[in-house]
Amino acid sequence: MxxxxxxxxxxxxxxxxxxxxxxxxxxxxxxxxxxxxxxxxxxxxxxxxxxxxxxxxxxxxxxxxxxxxxxxxxxxxxxxxxxxxxxxxxxxxxxxxxxxxxxxxxxxxxxxxxxxxxxxxxxxxxxxxxxxxxxxxxxxxxxxxxxxxxxxxxxxxxxxxxGATGPDLYPQALAAEIDTLNAHIYDNLNNGVYQAGFASTQLAYEEAYSRVFATLDELEQRFSDGRLYLFGDELTETDIRLFVTLVRFDAAYHGVFKCNRNTLSAMPGVHAYMHRVLALDGIRNTVRIDHIKAGYYSIKALNPNGIVPVGPEHL
Ligand SMILES: N[C@@H](CCC(=O)N[C@@H](CS)C(=O)NCC(=O)O)C(=O)O
The missing domain is CATH 3.40.30.10 (Glutaredoxin)
Structure with missing residues (x-):
């Protein structure tokens, strides 16, 4: 620093x-x-x-x-x-x-x-x-x-x-709900996986792990009504915040951060949602699984020999 x-x-x-x-x-x-x-x-x-x-x-x-x-x-x-x-x-x-x-x-x-x-x-x-x-x-x-x-x-x-196009990522009518869900997803998932990965005590790790999977279970439930995005048919900034963690999950957090109750591919609603967002125009170009794996698995404190896993194949 x-x-x-x-x-x-x-x-x-x-x-x-x-x-x-x-x-x-x-x-x-x-x-x-x-x-x-x-x-x-x-x-x-x-x-x-x-x-x-x-x-x-x-x-x-x-x-x-x-x-x-x-x-x-x-x-x-x-x-x-x-x-x-x-x-x-x-x-x-x-x-x-x-x-x-x-x-x-x-x-x-x-x-x-x-x-x-x-x-x-x-x-x-x-x-x-x-x-x-x-x-x-x-x-x-x-x-x-x-x-x-x-x-x-x-x-x-x-x-x-x-010339900006695309959806309004923060519509006023949803602002309060977006702020609340952003905070929940940040605390328990976006940062929750890091808290599991970088915990230096068993207690801190298990506490974070529980919050990560409790939140994924909630999301699986939320998508069970067939909605396209978190708040319905329109994508918002909360979808961006969720997607960036989901797309890294099986390739990095499941392994190196020990968030291994299950992979996301075992959660049909969440997994289909992740692929729906990934398929949107321009989004594939923002995701490099090779960089994600190379980066997370190079963290010496967590993976001293620096070996990068070959899988998962579904990504
Ligand atoms: N609050 C920042 C957090 C950014 C952040 O933590 N970035 C990490 C990479 S994922 C970083 O650059 N870390 C370098 C360091 O901590 O020295 C944001 O959301 O923009």
Missing amino acids: LVNGQWTEDWQPVQKKDDEGRFIRQTSSFRHWITADGSAGPTGDAGFKAEKDRYHLYVAYICPWASRTLMARALKGLEDVISVSVVNPVMTNQGWQFGGHDGADEDVLNGARYIHELYTRADSHYTGRATVPVLWDKKTGTLVNNESADIVRMLNTAFDGL
Whole structure:
């Protein structure tokens, strides 16, 4: 991580822990918003007007939070408006690195070798983890936002005047229900699988494991009425948030994070839903199972020999 703008090599995949060995995720710290007219958003400064070719996303295909932003970009038809660079799936002792792995890019925009260089370019005294996604402003040469939840919301509305298409990912009529289900899915599933995987006590692991499968059981029940998406016929941001965890489940979380009561392929409603979302225009391009497996199985603390499983075949 960075401490006052200097890279320190004590990178730990475990992030923070509480007294009972529960994993705690760091909160994001660049929180400006792109808006249609450049006015300030809910947090941060004004001055980030939606413009074609002005913004760039830095992502990792392994990362579910970064993949949320790739999905929103695809669903809103913004592939020609916002450019993207992909880092290697395997974390180095300087964090996320550009170039070398099949399907990863060099940073042609800023010439960085590591994601942390973007953070110090934006704030030479930055302290914190150098996470993806990073939303970058090419015009002012700074980091706009590194919180995927914000980025999904701004992509949903800010670019409407620049040809954005697709569903309204956060319809006002569903806002309260979306917020509630987002929080439930985040706590128990999106972050729940990480809490199982990175637990440092049996208690913390079993607690997280139970919440993961209780939530999957609830979802299986929810889809049993034949609905297409979580809230009915229209896809929302909550579907994006759920999908990124589901698509990684059998390939990574079932194995390396020990979420192994069953694979998702044993849950017909949830599994069919995952494939329905995967089949939407542009979504297949946001998923690289090879990066997902290479990345999660390279976490030394969980898999010291770095052996990457061959299966599962159904993905
Ligand atoms: N709050 C962030 C979380 C992003 C996050 O945790 N990204 C992970 C990859 S999945 C990361 O970059 N970790 C690097 C690190 O912690 O050093 C978001 O949702 O955008």
